[in-house]
Amino acid sequence: GGWVKTLRGERKRAERGEQTRLTPERVRELEGMDFVWSLKESPPGGPEEMWFQRYEELRAFKAKNGHAIVPNRHKENPQLGTWVKSMRYEYKKFKDNDGKRTCMTPERKKLLDELGFVWALKSEELVGQELWMKRYGELKEYKEKNGDCKVSKGLGTLGNWVVTQRAQRKKMMKGKPSEMTEExxxxxxxxxxxxxxxxxxxxxxxxxxxxxxxxxxxRKYGHCRIPERYPGNPKLGHWCTNIRRNLLQGEHST
Structure with a gap:
């Protein structure tokens, strides 16, 4: 009753940037218990139905995007982004087994695993498929911004990852051990x-x-005296200069 109403009011104040007693940790705990912040947004049924509705939304997200890494502030479905974040927090409580109440169960974890759910987003905590999917998500974002997947090798971690994918596919095609898969x-x-x-x-x-x-x-100018810095064709200017330099060095060496 009154307590629930107070929590909703505190959340609204937090969203407006006002001072509030509602900490981010408390928000995560409440969301882990499927707390309903707005009655307008709440699906019919109890926490169990709500959990499976979000799960189906995540399934649809993966079908559309090819992965289950939902941004925290997902414009199309903010509630899904918040729910995914809370599932990571709930799993941590479940894994630590420190007596804290959690909505995570072995069955729910298995269902999320089937969608390729990424339990940790920090690169140093990720391994195998989870790390691969994180980099894949970064590559998708790169393409949305740049229009292609031609990431320069010098572009840090993502550039190196892209080069690695090409190398792993070559190994796979040659029948050598490789991390590349058909999927x-x-x-x-x-x-x-x-x-x-x-x-x-x-x-x-x-x-x-x-x-x-x-x-x-x-043919055009009647001579071949092309300067090194020739605006009309910089490559040709550098090439001619190198030819002259090599010829001069050859003359001096004889």
Whole structure:
């Protein structure tokens, strides 16, 4: 009655940034017990029905996104993001077995595991598939921002992970031991993962290309005196300078 109403009022004050006695830890504990913050948002039935409704929402999220890593502030379904976060907190209490009340059970954990639920989000705590799915989520975000999956190797952890995926797939195709699986390939293909980056051109190809550009320059201007910093074709300018330098070094060595 009155206590529940007070808690809802405290939560609203916290959301407005006002001073409140409701701490983040208490919020997590209440959400772990499926506390209903707004009667307008509460699904019919009790805590059991509410838990399974959120579970079905998580199943739908995975079917759409290919993973079960729901952002804490999920715009499409804020309640789902909050629920997923609270499940991690409830699992910690369940695992620690310190006598604290929790809604987590072995059966519920098994159901969440079947969806590939990620129990920890800190990279140092993640291993195997959980860590892979976290990086996959980061790659999806990268694609949404940049329009492709061509992450530079120099882009820290994600760049190294992308390079590793290509290497692991090569091993798999050669029949060697690999961490790559058909399921992972499918997930990466769904976001148009770039399996083959453009290979560097062979020296002969580069030579032929520059020679053709030099001939075009001579036809147009009547000479081959291209400066090193040639705005019209910087690569050609550097190439010609290197040719002259190599010829001069050869003359001095004879």
């Amino acid at each position: 992972r390939i499918k997930l990466l293909d769904e976001i148009d993962f770039t399996w083959m980056m453009r290979e560097r051109k062979h020296e002969t190809e580069i030579w032929q290309e520059r020679c053709a550009e030099l001939q075009e320059f001579r």
